[in-house]
Amino acid sequence: MTARVAVFKFASCDGCQLSVLDAEDELLAILGTIDIVEFPEARTLREPGPYDIGFVEGSVTTPHDAARIKEIREQCKVLVTIGACATSGGIQALRNMADVGIYASQVYAHPEYLDTLATSTAIADHVKVDLALYGCPVSKEQLVETITAVVAGRRPDLPSHPVCVECKARGTVCVLVANGTPCLGPVVRAGCGAICPSYARGCYGCFGPCSTPNVASLAGAWDGAGVPRSTLIRALKGFTVGAPEFQEAVRAL
């Protein structure tokens, strides 16, 4: 049987759905088992649901989108959120912490032209989500693994341990310990393959919190490297600012 796949967009940069296109070779290998029937950025023909797998990119920022995600949920057997926007509201969730009144008056020429919510929220805040892929953008490998697993009727193998484990696995010298480079790796979910440390910079957290992140202990290590607290707080208020674990950590710091 061929699985009918759909890709939907909410407030986003399109980077995660572009990762779907970038996975062309891998997808070609499993094409025949899947048929991408709804993907407005790639094709004009649009087929109505129900769909076997629905990928959702982006966060909810308008009343219209808050209603649309509910309809989409009903059309999808398995709903998979892809990327930081969909799983935690994305960088645009920085608006959630701002005074919306002042914020709006600073930015809008004509706020009355707009129809926007005060917050940018994760898809799971609105509907039940079956699987979540993290990252800004998602990892291609995880996308392919997820499609393959869902089609085979098993749970995909997705890590929840920290990036540090991936540095060890690829033999990257710890940038925090060796060079005192501020790195969020110890509290960030693996999945990217520890890209940043292998490019001589610290992880800036684009995959969001790992399971049970110990930010207090990380703060000690950053203090030891002479990094101001304000820098750590700013780093946690980044691409996954909406993640509850990071919000709590910021409050505690």
Next chain:
Amino acid sequence: MPSDNVRTVEVGYLTRVEGEGAMKVVARGGKVQDVEFSIFEPPRFFEAFLRGRHHSEAPDITARICGICPVAYQMSAVHAMEHAFGVTVDGALRDLRRLLYCGEWIESHALHIYLLHAPDFLGYESGITLAKDHPDVVTMGLRIKKVGNEIVRVLGGREIHPVNVKVGGWYRLPTRKELDHLATELDRIRDDALATVKLVATFPMPDVTRSVEWVSTRYPDEYPMLGKTVVSTAGMNIPVDEWNDWFIEEHVKRSNALHSRIKTRANYEVGPTARFNLNADLLSPGAAAAAHDAGLSAPCTNPFRSIVVRAVELLHAVDEALAIIDHYRAPAAPAIAFTEKAGEGCGASEAPRGTLFHRYRLDARGILTDAQIVPPTAQNQLSIEEDLRLVLQAHIEEPDDKLRIVLEQSIRNYDPCISCATHFLHLEVDRG
């Protein structure tokens, strides 16, 4: 159809473009009455939340405006910061930036030509169905795109939202082995890139001619990627930091993106056609010859031929990337040291779809107090609408479904990136 009838053709959700947009045209009695290209992509307010962030974060944050041209955002951002701090990044460090940019051009142009735009010319609804009848054509396109992706992955760490660009240069330099690997890959697609120019030159072209003020950045002796000045076909020639003296953005109701014009003049166009019309003499010899053989000469006035220009630029980017790798000698350090200071900086570079301008104000700690971002698609909105008018008039006798296709094709001439275009006019608040 009786000639006094009002005809409305609407496309509520434009497909095969990046982001969410719509189009509506109205004709009455065989005459164009109204055309509207609107952007309903929800705004994400980057310019607002950039305030309070550190200058070092701007390249990574602004990259998230657009998943298809993150390199453009990173390049315009670092140039603006370096301008504010009085740092010049040149030599091999700058060449590597151009190499990264070549990767983005190759990837983005190949994607647009083969998967998004060619289906219009050949009568398919998508690259997916095109691939069923012409697998070799689409496979060639994907092969080219992959090499573009590979350049960005090797230099930047990953294909989308690369992590290696920073103010002053790079976090880490590529190894000779990595560069040689890229050269091998580029060599393999050089013929494909040339074949692309030949292929798209054979596409049937709607016959439309128009002239507009074309605008691009310029850098002495280089086909523009990282700009130093801004030039136009009407004689404009200004340093990047005089941008706001010349260009103006307006917020109109039907669009979540700002419309740009040249002050005291009219709309203008940025992108491949503008770059070509202003810099054709700076193409690589191979790309210049291919353009000539394809019957292309500056100025190119048929907006549908932008697909040919895009293919020529694709070939140029392949040649340029190979030349950069060939000349590369590793610099002493991956980045230039600088001291941050209060001030203002501007930067402009050439995203695959056109000029991208950034301006930032910083305090003494290097924290942003103000940000302005002018993306290419917002600048092209008025020209997109002007083309819709012309195309509608020229095809007004066609039935609705044919008309809809050619109108959509006309919008895709601009390779619009609607995610980028959505941003808001920033007003200075007087709190006194």
